Ligand SMILES: Nc1nc2c(ncn2[C@@H]2O[C@H](COP(=O)(O)OP(=O)(O)OP(=O)(O)O)[C@@H](O)[C@H]2O)c(=O)[nH]1
């Protein structure tokens with residue numbers, strides 16, 4: 001049940017917030033999700049967009065622990081077409097002590113292999129802070145996980161990097177680094193919190209329909 005586009009990124013990068021902001025930008029009021037739990041059980045979930053933030057997104061890392069596919073209705077000529085955008089559990093280095101989190105990360109990795117298109121959400125502000133504070137060697141090591149995600153993205157029909165949290169200090173520096181480092185791919189500066197950049201995001205989503 002992988003969506004046509006998979007949303008990946010480090011824990012806390014803003015993947016879930018991105019999905020919810022996209023739904024708001026497309027003027028949805030009610031969200032329809034297809035959820036695939038790590039135990040393989042699939043279920044449908046429905047909620048109002050107005051209550052989704054409180055239910056699904058959080059400051060705490062590892063909030064998302066299952067694959068949740070948002071069904072988006074996109075107008076195409078006289079009819080509508082459904083685009084699927086799948087939110088996934090965030091990745092991080094190392095072996096997490098919690099088994100649920102480990103299973104969820106494994107599920108994300110499997111989905112990454114199967115996905116046709118990838119939206120890679122990066123916390124540009126965290127990246128900017130890291131670039132300012134670290135030696136070159138430490139930067140290289142800390143970016144290893146995102147580098148792996150870049151490499152996986154290159155194998156896909158469509159790969160878009162979303163430089164998120166552009167409303168925060170240092171995000172510009174993070175965005176600039178991404179533009180230079182992943183020059184072959186679209187890098188779209190966004191704020192899932194404020195909604196900036198979503199006209200361009202929408203064009204990328206449209207192309208998947
Ligand atoms: N300032 C700011 N905060 C944001 C933005 N996007 C997300 N956040 C915050 O970042 C935190 C993590 O957001 P989530 O959307 O839950 O992140 P996630 O990538 O889904 O996290 P996991 O599911 O745990 O991997 C929350 O506190 C959000 O409010 C943004 O554009 N700007």
Ligand SMILES: [Mg+2]
Pocket residue numbers: 015016017056057063064087088090
């Ligand atoms: Mg999440």
